[in-house]
Amino acid sequence: AQSVTQLGSHVSVSEGALVLLRCNYSSSVPPYLFWYVQYPNQGLQLLLKYTTGATLVKGINGFEAEFKKSETSFHLTKPSAHMSDAAEYFCAVTRLDNDYKLSFGAGTTVTVRA
Amino acid sequence: ETGVTQSPTHLIKTRGQQVTLRCSSQSGHNTVSWYQQALGQGPQFIFQYYREEENGRGNFPPRFSGLQFPNYSSELNVNALELDDSALYLCASSLGASGRFNEQFFGPGTRLTVL
DSSP states (O other), X not given: OOEEEEEOSEEXXXXXXXXEEEEEEEOSSOEEEEEEEEOTTOOEEEXXXXXXXXXXXXXXXXXXXXXEXXXXXXXXXXXXXXXXXXXXXXXXXXXXXXXXXXEEOOOEEEEEEO | OOOOEEEOSEEEEOTTOOEXXXXXXXXXXXXXXXXXXXXXXXXXXXXXXXXXEEEEEOSOOTTEEEEEOTTXXXXXXXXXXXXXXXXXXXXXXXXXXXXXXXXXXXXXXXXXXXX
C-alpha cells in the first residue's frame, strides 16, 4: 500500500517569499509522485509529476519539486509567491504496478499576504 | 479539444435517496476514475472504468456503483445515501493501458449535499 503525508494543513506566506510545501510518502515499490493544485470550486490541476529520470522536476507557474528517495520526500517549492498562488495543494502517489489509483495527501491550504 | 465535464455541478438529496452523477471524458480518453473529496480532505479513490469494465476499486461499499458507456462517458450511482456521503465527487479521464502511467485529467466536480 502507498500513502502520503503532507506536513502542515495551512501555510501563510508573504507575496514574493519562498513557498515550501512538504510531502512524504510511503511505498513498497518505486512510486510515481504528483502535485496538484485546486482553486476554490474547481477540480484538480496537475502542477508537476515525477515518474523516472531527473529527480528535480519543474512544473507550471514556476513550481518545482525534488524527489529524494533516501528521505521519501517530494517537497514543492516556488521561489517567489504570487497572490494567484493562493489555493489548496495536494501531493499524490501511485505505483508502477498499480497506476490506476492515485492516493492523495490531506492537502495544504496556501494563503498569500500582500 | 473538450476537457472533462461533470453534471450536475451541485445537488442536494436527503438521506436514503439515490443519486446519479455524470461525467464526460476528455476527447480520445477511454478510462474514467471517480474520487470522493470530503470537506477538508484529499480525494479518495472510488473506482475506475477502462473500456466499459471496472478496473479497480477503492474501499467503498457496494452501494457505490458505476457504469461506463461505449462513448466512454461514465456514471456514478450511490444508493441509500448517508450524511457522510456529502462531498465533492471528482471524475478524471485518461488514455488508459494497464502497466504504464497514464495522466489523469480532472473535471470540476459535483458537490453533493445529503440532508
